[in-house]
Amino acid sequence: MPTLQLKPGREKSILRRxxxxxxxxxxxxxxxxxxxxxxxxxxxxxxxxxxxxxxPESQIAAxxxxxxxxxxxxxxFFRARLRLALQLRQQVASLRAIxxxxxxxxxxxxxxxxxxxxxxxxxxxxxxxxxxxLHRGEVVAALSELYPCKGVYERxxxxxxxxxxxxxxxxxxxxxxxxxxxxxxxxxxxxxxxxRHGHKTGFYLDQRDNRRxxxxxxxxREVLNCFAYTGAFAVWALQGGAARVTEVEESSxxxxxxxxxxxxxxxxTADHEQIEGDVFKVLRQFRDSxxxxxxxxxxxxxxxxxxxxxxxxxxxxxDINLLAFKMLRPGGVxxxxxxxGQVGLDLFQKVVADAALDAGREAQIxxxxxxxxxxxxxxxxxxxxxxKGLVCRVGE
Numbered sequence: 015m016p017t018l019q020l021k022p023g024r025e026k027s028i029l030r031r032x033x034x035x036x037x038x039x040x041x042x043x044x045x046x047x048x049x050x051x052x053x054x055x056x057x058x059x060x061x062x063x064x065x066x067x068x069x070p071e072s073q074i075a076a077x078x079x080x081x082x083x084x085x086x087x088x089x090x091f092f093r094a095r096l097r098l099a100l101q102l103r104q105q106v107a108s109l110r111a112i113x114x115x116x117x118x119x120x121x122x123x124x125x126x127x128x129x130x131x132x133x134x135x136x137x138x139x140x141x142x143x144x145x146x147x148l149h150r151g152e153v154v155a156a157l158s159e160l161y162p163c164k165g166v167y168e169r170x171x172x173x174x175x176x177x178x179x180x181x182x183x184x185x186x187x188x189x190x191x192x193x194x195x196x197x198x199x200x201x202x203x204x205x206x207x208x209x210r211h212g213h214k215t216g217f218y219l220d221q222r223d224n225r226r227x228x229x230x231x232x233x234x235r236e237v238l239n240c241f242a243y244t245g246a247f248a249v250w251a252l253q254g255g256a257a258r259v260t261e262v263e264e265s266s267x268x269x270x271x272x273x274x275x276x277x278x279x280x281x282x283t284a285d286h287e288q289i290e291g292d293v294f295k296v297l298r299q300f301r302d303s304x305x306x307x308x309x310x311x312x313x314x315x316x317x318x319x320x321x322x323x324x325x326x327x328x329x330x331x332x333d334i335n336l337l338a339f340k341m342l343r344p345g346g347v348x349x350x351x352x353x354x355g356q357v358g359l360d361l362f363q364k365v366v367a368d369a370a371l372d373a374g375r376e377a378q379i380x381x382x383x384x385x386x387x388x389x390x391x392x393x394x395x396x397x398x399x400x401x402k403g404l405v406c407r408v409g410e
Contacts, residue, residue, distance in 0.1 A: 067145020245272025
């Protein structure tokens with residue numbers, strides 16, 4: 015087996031069971047290894063530390079499969095890891111009443127670069143690292159054995175693949191082609207998911223519990239849902255008794271699916287408005303016309319793909335939160351989120367606090383929010399906790 019030898023003193027993160035080895039920590043590669051191939055990760059003195067997938071094109075030179083150097087990374091390995099991930103989801107009571115959830119969450123489930131989401135009778139996979147790409151056949155074979163489904167579809171189109179030297183890939187991997195839209199249930203609400211063209215694997219599963227939380231806040235309120243996508247937050251707000259919901263979204267196709275969601279949930283007669291446009295521009299128009307709301311949801315896409323985009327991302331978060339604070343009526347509530355992994359919770363809270371200060375509003379944090387439990391986070395890999403949110407109330 016090829017060996018990836020670390021520089022002196024650079025084994026500390028591996029000893030703390032962090033699954034990434036950065037290229038700057040590598041002294042040399044002994045032997046030959048193709049992209050995705052398993053290598054033995056050793057300290058400078060030759061101590062065997064872990065087995066990882068080699069990625070020569072990425073700044074992350076290896077992603078750890080196992081901290082047991084004696085383990086074989088083969089079909090049995092992937093079946094065992096997948097079985098554990100599935101068992102975890104079966105143990106979470108809240109996941110039993112829904113038909114869409116994440117079954118495998120990459121590093122957090124011991125399978126770096128592997129994402130598996132369930133939508134009804136179909137599974138949708140992403141293979142986002144060199145190691146995941148090399149072993150995709152073994153993963154799909156194990157999934158088809160372990161999880162009853164009609165088909166397994168691939169959506170490996172995330173930009174992170176380019177950093178691994180991989181081309182985008184999408185299409186059927188096993189079984190039947192999924193229908194154009196898959197109907198899924200999320201508690202009392204139902205949605206239609208386009209697994210071929212929708213964001214991520216088709217839906218924002220990580221926001222499930224945060225959407226349901228609107229039931230506690232929406233009663234009788236006028237709600238503004240920004241970056242609405244297909245309107246899942248709007249459906250839950252209306253289910254919670256919102257007096258009116260206004261949605262802002264750039265995609266006309268997403269807005270159309272949002273209208274179908276209203277009908278699917280018996281809400282087509284609700285007081286509901288959709289605006290197709292850039293959220294930043296629309297919010298400024300609302301501010302200038304002195305339009306106000308009782309509850310605002312800000313769920314933007316990722317603003318920072320890498321560390322060098324962090325400053326720009328923070329400016330974007332401050333901008334939209336500043337506008338939101340100015341438009342909230344006295345006693346109004348803000349649900350604000352960031353899914354940028356580079357923006358930690360403390361930094362995000364500071365940005366939101368600065369926005370409230372510049373808006374001249376006093377605000378309290380009522381709740382801190384994160385991703386749903388089917389998106390677990392390893393204590394040794396906090397990077398998996400990318401989604402963070404705050405529920406804030408402005409003063410009277």
